[in-house]
Amino acid sequence: MNYIELINKMWTLREQGMISVKETDLYMYLLHKCNRLGWKNPFNQPTAIVCASLGISRHALTNSRNKLKQAGLIDFREGTTKGRPAEYVICNVNEKGLCVSTDTQCDTQHDTQCDTQHDTQHDTQHDTIHNTKTKTKTRQVNNTAPCGAPPTPGTTGSSPKSPQELPMPHANTPCGTEEPPPAPSKDTAQDFVERFNAIRGTRFTATEKVRKQFHARLKEGFTAEKMLHALRNAMQDDFHKSSGYKYLTPEFFTRSDKIDKYLNATQAESGLSKDKLLESVRKFRQERGM
Numbered sequence: 001m002n003y004i005e006l007i008n009k010m011w012t013l014r015e016q017g018m019i020s021v022k023e024t025d026l027y028m029y030l031l032h033k034c035n036r037l038g039w040k041n042p043f044n045q046p047t048a049i050v051c052a053s054l055g056i057s058r059h060a061l062t063n064s065r066n067k068l069k070q071a072g073l074i075d076f077r078e079g080t081t082k083g084r085p086a087e088y089v090i091c092n093v094n095e096k097g098l099c100v101s102t103d104t105q106c107d108t109q110h111d112t113q114c115d116t117q118h119d120t121q122h123d124t125q126h127d128t129i130h131n132t133k134t135k136t137k138t139r140q141v142n143n144t145a146p147c148g149a150p151p152t153p154g155t156t157g158s159s160p161k162s163p164q165e166l167p168m169p170h171a172n173t174p175c176g177t178e179e180p181p182p183a184p185s186k187d188t189a190q191d192f193v194e195r196f197n198a199i200r201g202t203r204f205t206a207t208e209k210v211r212k213q214f215h216a217r218l219k220e221g222f223t224a225e226k227m228l229h230a231l232r233n234a235m236q237d238d239f240h241k242s243s244g245y246k247y248l249t250p251e252f253f254t255r256s257d258k259i260d261k262y263l264n265a266t267q268a269e270s271g272l273s274k275d276k277l278l279e280s281v282r283k284f285r286q287e288r289g290m
Contacts, residue, residue, distance in 0.1 A: 213254035
């Protein structure tokens with residue numbers, strides 16, 4: 001199973017009426033962040049940043065994530081301080097970013113990861129202090145062993161570890177350093193279209209025209225969040241509701257005039273002039289040769 005199948009699972013719950021548009025936006029945001037972090041699970045996200053990115057209040061965020069937890073899509077722990085923001089877990093995702101085949105409960109996964117992390121950290125710190133003292137005494141008598149090599153047999157201090165217990169250094173990583181995290185995907189246009197589809201319930205693809213328009217809007221100062229916010233506003237428009245949202249496409253919302261039109265629009269404003277909307281749609285269809 002893959003990223004798209006996680007989205008499809010969420011959309012099935014949406015069609016069943018178990019979650020709403022707000023829960024859909026929050027789930028897609030958290031799934032997007034988990035993917036950007038190399039499928040780190042659990043991961044932290046400050047509440048203020050989540051609210052600002054989605055344009056919702058703290059109260060709305062609390063309600064939405066509680067509903068996602070009840071639906072079995074996520075688990076979370078509220079942050080305690082500024083230095084420790086809220087912690088989220090995407091259910092049914094392992095360390096490789098794939099859905100878990102077994103029906104493991106989300107809270108069990110979260111508790112197991114947290115307990116294991118705490119116990120491992122405690123044991124590692126204790127062993128590191130003990131081994132450092134022992135190796136310091138040993139190196140005063142013997143030559144320094146190469147990086148990653150076992151201590152010389154017959155030395156004073158603790159007995160050497162067996163080969164199975166020795167840590168294996170990364171083949172291409174210098175001694176004493178950690179492997180850098182995977183670089184995030186550069187295909188932001190594809191990510192935008194996937195989030196667009198999650199909101200609309202469609203299967204649009206990132207065509208060459210959409211990619212060019214998307215990157216042109218980024219250079220003008222627009223963001224993917226603003227484009228999606230404009231989409232949400234347009235979906236409240238009576239004309240688009242009556243037309244089945246057929247004009248709301250990624251190509252439509254990567255045009256600067258359409259983003260400006262719906263970015264700060266309210267439901268009341270969107271229904272003031274139906275003639276202007278019809279004229280806008282006619283121009284759109286003429287430009288696309290429809």
